[in-house]
Amino acid sequence: MVKRSKRMVMTVLLSLLLLLGSVFPVSASTWNLKGDTNVHDPAYIVEKGTGTHWVFSTGSGLQVLYSTDGTTYNRSLPIFTAKPAWWSSYVPNQSGLDVWAPDIFYYNGTYYLYYAISTFGSKVSAIGLVTTTSISGGKWTDQGMVISSNDSSSYNAIDPNLTQDEKGNLWLTFGSWSNGIYITAIDKSTMKPSGNAYRIATKSGGIEAPNIVYNPNTGYYYLFVSIGKCCSGLDSTYQVAVGRSKSILGPYVDKNGTDMKNGGASVIDSGNSAWAGPGGQDIEGISIIARHAYSAAENGAPKLLISDLYWDSSGWPYYH
Template structure:
């Protein structure tokens, strides 16, 4: 009888510990970052098994690096001077001000897409710069990828390169106006080939798209930033998501609303410490990086990184 009671007590304790461990793991998914974490529209990648890198909006494309993923240092900007085609294609952009880069590794090379524009204008362009080693920094300008003007329905900013379930490459891009688009990317030129398809729109602002295919669920997920950015603690940015069985959509939210009709399930609307989360990027299917505006620092933009998790219904979440 005594042995039976002891066994029951040990089993009960282990069950409670396991339960608390499960609860903790489900809610302790945001990384604790230190060092220089000032960033806007960040994109994340790990170079091999070594250094982690974050590229973000800023002069010549801002760069941060970390050896462990939690302590961050400011690196050397990608562009020291403007490529000549910038002034021709987007004459009113602000010198070395570069927006919303996206980093992608393919076939032994790093591809860094970025956008230049004048705020509130459709006169924009997406460019590409490549290197074989981020640590070495042997960046080579590959010129313009896509452009837009007032005659286009889309705005050529906020690029995001991704692969479909068969390994074909695509790029999502766009903002406001007619919303988010997706186009196929040539594996030889790493630039668009074929038509662009609209996959999302929303009144009040939509941009910063990221698309990822999750082989475990069989869905493509479209993450977007909705609302208004760049207003410090008054920013209304939120991270939202929808999913589709096809790379070109339609993408539906949890309520079955098509994202081309304004749908999108909100994942993150901020909290009392961090306002206006958005500009997100997905690394693999398990890491989500975004920026948010610090209340304690009167609206300074910092990068935040979380473990992206998936519920039993195949929807992403993080905390």
């Protein structure tokens, strides 16, 4: 009788676990993704109302993936099928419809999709913006140029990330490599900069893909970045790193207390034998991190990885 009861309990528990596995698209930490997961610099969001999971990424026309369950992804049509007229004015040498490192943000009933256009090894760049009230509807409105740079600029206008501080103010972080990461206040009516840009991080050897997240449980702002070299397949040295600050404007310091303006950055993901060069990360809320990494099993193809994001007892993020 006791043995039978134990078997019944185990059967119920197993059934419950299987049910939970069918409802929630995650494993213990890293999600088991299927379908078309070829991406670079992913931006992840779950659409209000429909519950559809969307991933926007670097590529021709700005690439789009979607999933109804969070695990099996399909490729949708790109955002752009032709160049907006203003692109050529700011980045005349841009190749075709090549679009970089988008960021998606939902605010007051509208989805704001920021992106960058540029060329490798140049600061002749621009961040643009398109908007929609329904991602599933597929109709986007070009809002033009947000911020631009040239070879004499102090920053490089790529890798945008929009964030909201604890008081509800909006900020755009952006930037890359030798001149580092910058932040600027955003006007809520135009969703474009309303003042100067301030440098908050630099690092020799490469730093880009900024994401700022406020964690109300710790009272810190966290600046996630990718350090090292991207875009070289299995030879990529990208790593996901982080620092934190009590103010959105910094200073951001790593676990050793080194200011990120002086090269500080605590690595939380340096890849492994299966996945090289993780980076181009996007943080959803405070509990999900999406990024790309190069698959050893597929000869260095850039693939989408999504994981649960955790916080240790000292208030630092981690995942596995």
